[in-house]
Amino acid sequence: MKNFFLSSRIISCLMLILLLANSSCSQNPKISKNSAEYQYSEAKKAMSDVKFEKAIILTGEIINKFANSEFADRARILRIVLLAGLNEGHANMAEAYISGFEKSIKNAGALRSNAFDYYRKQKNEALGFYEACDFFLKNFSDQTPYVLDCEFPSKDFTPNRTLDEIRGGTLPDSEHRKTAEEVELCNGVISSLTGFLGAGGDRARARRLLEGGPKPLDHAEFIVMLGRTLLDDQKLFGRTGLNEIQNYRQFYQKSSECAELALKILKDKPNKETQSLAEQLKTELEALEKKQAKTS
Structure with a gap:
C-alpha cells in the first residue's frame, strides 16, 4: 500500500513537470x-x-x-x-x-x-x-x-x-x-x-x-546618408580605366534626389544639424554640376 501511494506521488510529480513544460513551450513557441x-x-x-x-x-x-x-x-x-x-x-x-x-x-x-x-x-x-x-x-x-x-x-x-x-x-x-x-x-x-x-x-x-x-x-538623416554615400560612389565611375559616364550621371542624379527629399522632410520636421548636412550635400552637388558644365 505504501509503495502504491509512493508510485502515485511520483506519477503526479511527473505529470506536473510535463504540464509545466508544455505550458512553457506554448508561451515560447x-x-x-x-x-x-x-x-x-x-x-x-x-x-x-x-x-x-x-x-x-x-x-x-x-x-x-x-x-x-x-x-x-x-x-x-x-x-x-x-x-x-x-x-x-x-x-x-x-x-x-x-x-x-x-x-x-x-x-x-x-x-x-x-x-x-x-x-x-x-x-x-x-x-x-x-x-x-x-x-x-x-x-x-x-x-x-x-x-x-x-x-x-x-x-x-x-x-x-x-x-x-x-x-x-x-x-x-x-x-x-x-x-x-x-x-x-x-x-x-x-x-x-x-x-x-x-x-x-x-x-x-x-x-x-x-x-x-x-x-x-530619422528619415531626413538617413536619406542624407544615402545621398552622401551615392556621391562618394559616383567618383569611382569617373576614374580613368573605369570611366562610365552613364553610371557617373545616374549616381549624381540619385544623390541629388536624396538631398532634395531630405530638405523637403526638414521643412516639416526641422533639425539644425541634419539641415546643415543636407545643405552641405546640396552645395557639393551644385559645385560638381558647375564644374561639369565648364568641362563639357
Whole structure:
C-alpha cells in the first residue's frame, strides 16, 4: 500500500513537470526555420559574427521570399548599411594599392592590378547599393517608421597596418592581403553602421544604441546618408580605366534626389544639424554640376 501511494506521488510529480513544460513551450513557441523572422535572426547573427557576405545573401532571400513583411523592410535597411560598408572597405583597399603603385617601380604592375581588382569589387557593391537606394526612395513614405535592427560586429575597429605598408609600395603576400581585406571590410561596415545610426564616429555610442534593440531611424538623416554615400560612389565611375559616364550621371542624379527629399522632410520636421548636412550635400552637388558644365 505504501509503495502504491509512493508510485502515485511520483506519477503526479511527473505529470506536473510535463504540464509545466508544455505550458512553457506554448508561451515560447519555436520559430519556424522557413519564416522571415528566423531568417532575419540568422542575418543578424551573421552580422555579429562578421560574416557580411552571408548576411547580404540572407537579406536578399528575405526580400525575395517575404517581400511584404516587416522583416523585408528591415532587411532592406540592413542591406543598405552592409553594402555601404563593404563598398567603403574595398574603396580603401583600392586606394591603398593605387598609392603604392605610384611609389613603387619594382611592384608597380602587381599593385596596379590589385587596385583594379578592388575597384571592380567596389563597383559591384556600389551598383547594389544604388539599386537598394532606388527601391527605398521609390517606396518611401514619411508615415512609415524605418528601423535599423542588427547586432554590432563582434570585432571592433582595427588599425590596418598592412594598408600603410601597401601605400608605401610594399606588395603583401596572399595571406597578408587576405587578412588586410578582412580587417578593412569589418572597419568599413562598422563605419557605415555608426554613420547610419547617427552616432558620427562614436563607435561606443553606436554599440549602446543597438544594445537597446531596433533603432528607429530619422528619415531626413538617413536619406542624407544615402545621398552622401551615392556621391562618394559616383567618383569611382569617373576614374580613368573605369570611366562610365552613364553610371557617373545616374549616381549624381540619385544623390541629388536624396538631398532634395531630405530638405523637403526638414521643412516639416526641422533639425539644425541634419539641415546643415543636407545643405552641405546640396552645395557639393551644385559645385560638381558647375564644374561639369565648364568641362563639357
